[in-house]
Amino acid sequence: MARKFKITITKKCPIKCDYCFVDKDNQVMDYKTAKAAIDFLLENGEKGKMILIFLYGGEPLLYPELMKRIIKYAFSRSKEIERDIFICIGTNGMLLTKEIITFFKKYDIGIALSLGGDKKTHDKFRHYANKKGTFDEVLLKLELLKKEMSPYRYYVAYCLHPEQVDRLYDNFVYLHSLGIRSFRIEWIYDLKRKWGKREVDIAVKNYIRIWKYVMKSIKGNEPIYLVNFMDFINSPELDEGGMHCKINTLEISPSGNISLSSFLNSSEKNVVGNVSDGLKKDLFACRATFENIDNQICHYCKNRHIKDISEIVENLGMIEDEFKKISERYLGQINSLGKEGDAYLANLQKYFPF
Numbered sequence: 226m227a228r229k230f231k232i233t234i235t236k237k238c239p240i241k242c243d244y245c246f247v248d249k250d251n252q253v254m255d256y257k258t259a260k261a262a263i264d265f266l267l268e269n270g271e272k273g274k275m276i277l278i279f280l281y282g283g284e285p286l287l288y289p290e291l292m293k294r295i296i297k298y299a300f301s302r303s304k305e306i307e308r309d310i311f312i313c314i315g316t317n318g319m320l321l322t323k324e325i326i327t328f329f330k331k332y333d334i335g336i337a338l339s340l341g342g343d344k345k346t347h348d349k350f351r352h353y354a355n356k357k358g359t360f361d362e363v364l365l366k367l368e369l370l371k372k373e374m375s376p377y378r379y380y381v382a383y384c385l386h387p388e389q390v391d392r393l394y395d396n397f398v399y400l401h402s403l404g405i406r407s408f409r410i411e412w413i414y415d416l417k418r419k420w421g422k423r424e425v426d427i428a429v430k431n432y433i434r435i436w437k438y439v440m441k442s443i444k445g446n447e448p449i450y451l452v453n454f455m456d457f458i459n460s461p462e463l464d465e466g467g468m469h470c471k472i473n474t475l476e477i478s479p480s481g482n483i484s485l486s487s488f489l490n491s492s493e494k495n496v497v498g499n500v501s502d503g504l505k506k507d508l509f510a511c512r513a514t515f516e517n518i519d520n521q522i523c524h525y526c527k528n529r530h531i532k533d534i535s536e537i538v539e540n541l542g543m544i545e546d547e548f549k550k551i552s553e554r555y556l557g558q559i560n561s562l563g564k565e566g567d568a569y570l571a572n573l574q575k576y577f578p579f
C-alpha cells in the first residue's frame with residue numbers, strides 16, 4: 226500500500242500559471258472529509274513506515290484554519306495509534322505569514338515553495354491571470370521563510386519547463402545565492418511544449434553541473450540538499466508497459482475521491498476509491514505491495530486508471546530516467562566519501578523523509 230498521500234485541500238488558486246493542470250472548479254475539502262482522509266491514510270498507509278502527507282492544491286494557504294485543523298487532527302490521531310507521520314505543505318508562497326509559519330514550526334511541518342528560477346524565468350509562466358509576474362511577491366515571502374525557519378525545513382520546488390531548460394544550472398546557482406539550501410527539481414509537462422531529446426540532453430548537462438556544485442557543498446558547513454534525490458534512487462523500475470506503477474502515492478481530491486496519480490487532480494473519472502468507502506473492491510487484487518505485484522493485474526489497473534495520462538508519464542519519464550541514472554552515479558560518489566557521505570545521506574533522510 227502507498228506510503229505517500231497528497232491531499233488536495235482546494236482546487237482554487239489566486240494565480241494562473243500557464244502550465245497549471247488543476248481544474249480550478251473552486252472545490253474545497255470540508256473538515257469531515259479531511260478527517261476521513263487522515264483516518265484512511267493512517268489505517269491504510271504502508272505498515273511499519275513513516276507516512277508522508279502532502280497538503281496542497283490549488284493553493285492550500287487560502288484555507289489556513291482548515292489546514293491547521295487537519296494538521297492538529299493528523300498528529301493527535303497518529304499519536305493515538307502510534308504511527309509516524311511527516312506533513313509537507315505545497316504552496317506558491319504568496320499567502321505565507323509569520324503566524325502560519327510559527328504554527329508550522331510547532332508541528333515540524335515541511336514547506337515546498339514553488340519557484341521557476343530568477344525573475345525573468347519565473348514570471349514567464351508563473352503569473353496572475355493578467356500576466357503580472359509573481360516573483361517579487363514570492364521573494365518577499367522567501368525572506369520571511371529565511372528569517373523564521375531552518376533552511377532544512379523548507380525547500381524550493383524548482384519548476385523546470387522544457388523551454389527554460391538551458392537556464393537550469395544558472396538559476397540553481399542564483400537561487401542558492403539567495404540563501405536557499407534545499408531544492409526539489411520538478412519537471413513541468415506542458416502540452417504546448419513537451420520534452421524532446423534536445424531538451425533532455427540540455428537538462429542532463431545542467432543536472433551534472435548542479436551535482437558537481439552540490440558535491441563541493443557537502444564538505445562545507447551548509448550542504449545543499451536535492452530533496453528528490455532519494456526519490457530517484459528508490460523509485461520502482463519501469464515495467465514492460467513503460468509506465469511506473471504509481472501505487473506508492475495516492476491522491477485525495479476535495480470530495481474524498483482517491484486516485485493513483487496527482488495528474489488526475491482535475492479528473493474524477495479515474496478514481497480508485499473514496500476515503501469514506503475505501504478502495505474499490507475489484508482493484509488491488511495484488512494487495513498493492515511492491516513485493517507481490519502481478520503484472521497482469523497491474524496492467525489492468527493502469528489501463529483503467531492511468532491510461533489517460535500515459536502520454537504525460539512517458540514524456541516526463543524521459544527526463545526522470547536520465548536524472549535517475551545521474552543520481553545513482555552521484556550516490557556512489559557520496560558513499561565513497563565515508564563518514565562525511567554517510568552523515569549527508571542520513572541528514573537528507575532526516576530533514577526530508579520522502
Ligand code: SF4
Binds near residue numbers: 240241242247283284
Ligand atoms: S500556483 Fe500551482 S495551483 Fe496555482 S496556478 Fe500555479 S501551478 Fe496552478
